[in-house]
Amino acid sequence: CHCPLPHGDCPLSRLLRHLLTARRSLDICLFAFSSPQLGRAVRLLHRRGVRVRVVTDAQYMGVQGSQIGLLRQAGIQVRHDQESGYMHHKFAVVDGRMLITGSLNWTTQAIQNNRENVLVTEDVEYVKPFLDEFERIWEKYNPIKYKFF
């Protein structure tokens, strides 16, 4: 990270630290995912045996710098939306326990240049609807139902 903050206060470091607590599962639902650091962290978790699942937006996944191809090459399960509108969520759930959500897409542009928010909570009242949404769209975008491009 190149931000001027002390390492412990750097938002990217804090996000990485939360993600790297995953022991069993990491469910990611992101409109845009192009940050190399976050891509590396997700692949690391996959190699450690964490069950990683990624849902992303079909229009955005092919843009230059997208991490989606690298994640798929690493053997991580990725599914994409099937609608003309955007799959605009920006959240992740760690071990079915911790919700990370907000305005932040996982892109270098957003991390370095934008004004963004990320809300992290383990309150079941907030985590559960996001988990439910993840399972709903994970099934809805099952590639049995379409051809991955």
Added chain:
Amino acid sequence: CHCPLPHGDCPLSRLLRHLLTARRSLDICLFAFSSPQLGRAVRLLHRRGVRVRVVTDAQYMGVQGSQIGLLRQAGIQVRHDQESGYMHHKFAVVDGRMLITGSLNWTTQAIQNNRENVLVTEDVEYVKPFLDEFERIWEKYNPIKYKFF
């Protein structure tokens, strides 16, 4: 709203209902604001005497269909960011009490076509950091410091 859900379940109606509970203040921090229905609701609150403040993104505020011009014409205070990165927040705080945040920009495209999330909470632990952020950038983007374009 044109969604197929019963009126009480329609996400736009629910969002409007939350906003229209405002009695004293409405602080809005939005990357993109082009929904006519939400624009009308905000102007209605302003006419009722609610103190409405809006922070938005400088690059996006001028696009076709933006509500920002109508809000300013109605006498609502609007400020915009001064950075090259995006002011990418999508949140509102009602009466300093209720936080409405998520992936949703207040655009017709997002409301009708996208897959989005909106988290509504009155839990001070979550509301306070957003209120603090609002006050911080409201002051940072004080137009004494720049020319409104």
